[in-house]
Amino acid sequence: MSARRATGKVETRAPRSKVRSPSTGRPLAERPPAERSSYERIYEVVRRIPRRRVASYGQVARLAGLPRHARLVGYALHNLPSDTKLPWHRVVAADGRIAKRALPDEGLWQRELLEAEGVTLDDEGRVPMERYGWRPRTG
Secondary structure, three states: OEEEOOOOOEEEOOOOOOOEOOOOOOEOOOOOHHHOOHHHHHHHHHHHOOOOOEEEHHHHHHHOOOOOOHHHHHHHHHOOOOOOOOOHHHEEOOOOOOOOOOOOOOOHHHHHHHHHOOOOOOOOOOOOHHHHEOOOOOO
């Protein structure tokens, strides 16, 4: 993309990306999927999970093009800043459990965020995946 300045010189600029860094909030450079970092690809998938839906760590990894890397999804989410806008709380274990965190709250914060969106947990503290599991459109 180019823009002509008042001086007649042509200034070239890269197109602005709509994808923003979860840590800084600044636009990320538009790059082909293969060139984006694993964390960027994971964050893009997590950003797509709609309200009142959850996805498993493994599902996020597969959708990010990182099959069998569920643990990497956990690492990526753990590295988010505390004031992130990314809906990290919508990612749970495959059986609906809220994964234990480094925080001593035993997942209470995540549970509260999910319940505030209308997601109910069963008596064992699990999200019923058949009811709230995210099924993204393909194709």
